[in-house]
Amino acid sequence: MTTVSLRGEDRALHVAWPDGTSAEFPYLWLRDNCPSGFHPQTQERLFDLTGIPLDISILTAAVNDNQIVLTWDEIDHVSRFDVDWLFSHRPGVGLADPASIAPSLWRGDLPPGELPRATSARLMSSDDALLEFLIETKKTGLAIVDGMADDKDAGMTMARRIGFLRETNFGTTFEVMSKPNPNNLAYTSHALPLHTDLSNQELPPGFQFLHCLANKAQGGSSTFCDGFAIAADLENQDPEAFALLSKTPVPFRFQDEDHDIRRHHTVIDLDAFGELQELHFNAHLAGIFDLPAGKMEAYYRAYRKIMQMTRSDTYVMTTRLAGGEMVIFDNRRVLHGRAAFDPNTGFRHLRGCYVDRGEFDSRIRVLSRKKV
Numbered sequence: 472m473t474t475v476s477l478r479g480e481d482r483a484l485h486v487a488w489p490d491g492t493s494a495e496f497p498y499l500w501l502r503d504n505c506p507s508g509f510h511p512q513t514q515e516r517l518f519d520l521t522g523i524p525l526d527i528s529i530l531t532a533a534v535n536d537n538q539i540v541l542t543w544d545e546i547d548h549v550s551r552f553d554v555d556w557l558f559s560h561r562p563g564v565g566l567a568d569p570a571s572i573a574p575s576l577w578r579g580d581l582p583p584g585e586l587p588r589a590t591s592a593r594l595m596s597s598d599d600a601l602l603e604f605l606i607e608t609k610k611t612g613l614a615i616v617d618g619m620a621d622d623k624d625a626g627m628t629m630a631r632r633i634g635f636l637r638e639t640n641f642g643t644t645f646e647v648m649s650k651p652n653p654n655n656l657a658y659t660s661h662a663l664p665l666h667t668d669l670s671n672q673e674l675p676p677g678f679q680f681l682h683c684l685a686n687k688a689q690g691g692s693s694t695f696c697d698g699f700a701i702a703a704d705l706e707n708q709d710p711e712a713f714a715l716l717s718k719t720p721v722p723f724r725f726q727d728e729d730h731d732i733r734r735h736h737t738v739i740d741l742d743a744f745g746e747l748q749e750l751h752f753n754a755h756l757a758g759i760f761d762l763p764a765g766k767m768e769a770y771y772r773a774y775r776k777i778m779q780m781t782r783s784d785t786y787v788m789t790t791r792l793a794g795g796e797m798v799i800f801d802n803r804r805v806l807h808g809r810a811a812f813d814p815n816t817g818f819r820h821l822r823g824c825y826v827d828r829g830e831f832d833s834r835i836r837v838l839s840r841k842k843v
């Protein structure tokens with residue numbers, strides 16, 4: 472049986488559930504989250520916190536059916552909380568999130584054949600298959616779709632099934648092929664060392680989709696590495712380098728005739744909880760380092776160290792995309808690159824687009840909703 476008791480001195484409601492779990496709910500939290508303060512349709516909060524005093528208090532608390540009923544010292548206000556709702560929102564624990572999926576780190580010994588893989592037709596037609604694939608893709612940060620139609624728009628159509636596309640200065644979609652007057656090294660036949668795209672942006676795009684329409688030229692195989700695995704190993708092996716790379720902002724810049732987009736970032740970025748959030752690693756977009764001269768050499772040592780890790784077989788996976796395959800990867804975690812190719816020996820054409828992490832996670836949550 473669920474029991475409740477008031478803890479006057481802690482200004483909190485103490486709730487004990489039948490499974491032995493108990494939690495404290497501060498009065499202010501309860502009043503701020505009273506169900507009556509939310510719009511019934513949009514579920515957005517209408518309640519105005521400034522309309523109550525900080526020392527608001529409860530007069531009575533009782534359990535009635537599956538509800539906890541509270542009366543307040545505020546005139547005429549009664550709150551009714553669903554017991555299960557309170558359980559799932561316990562302070563200090565918070566609401567479970569189907570999109571909160573721990574990364575499963577991988578290194579160069581992961582065979583490309585073990586990557587999450589699904590056929591396009593199945594992902595386009597089955598929500599269950601899509602959900603399972605998105606979850607697996609989020610774990611590894613890298614996956615392959617095969618059986619893609621030989622249609623320039625097929626990659627966008629698949630990406631749009633997940634979320635809306637992120638437009639950048641290269642367009643909503645971009646053609647990766649050797650072109651005259653390139654404004655990006657990707658649009659040449661040069662090798663691309665492992666990198667994250669658009670590190671010069673305030674928020675680099677999240678998931679990248681590269682649909683291989685043709686890969687007939689000699690060379691041009693693809694490389695990937697898990698930046699989170701590199702960062703985790705660096706933290707263990709060389710904490711000083713990790714600290715410098717996660718605390719020192721350095722400039723990134725892209726410029727062409729129409730744009731000049733610049734941003735400072737740390738190479739290793741931690742979130743507000745101290746967890747790895749993303750890597751900004753792109754030697755061809757790195758600007759001219761502007762740290763104080765006395766800090767430069769130590770920083771270069773750390774930067775060169777992570778650069779060496781991105782070249783090491785310990786971390787790098789090599790594969791070759793075939794026409795009809797599309798690779799999907801978290802551009803803020805997994806670094807990608809390619810070997811040089813010879814455009815005189817055959818045609819190579821990838822078409823790319825991006826869906827940001829927020830939209831990707833939202834699709835996981837909405838598809839999970841249907842399952843319960």
Ligand code: OGA
Nearest residue numbers: 647657663668693808809
């Ligand atoms: C890119 C890129 C890889 C490739 O377009 O950003 O890295 O295989 N392309 O051409």
Ligand code: ZN
Nearest residue numbers: 657667668807
């Ligand atoms: Zn790239």
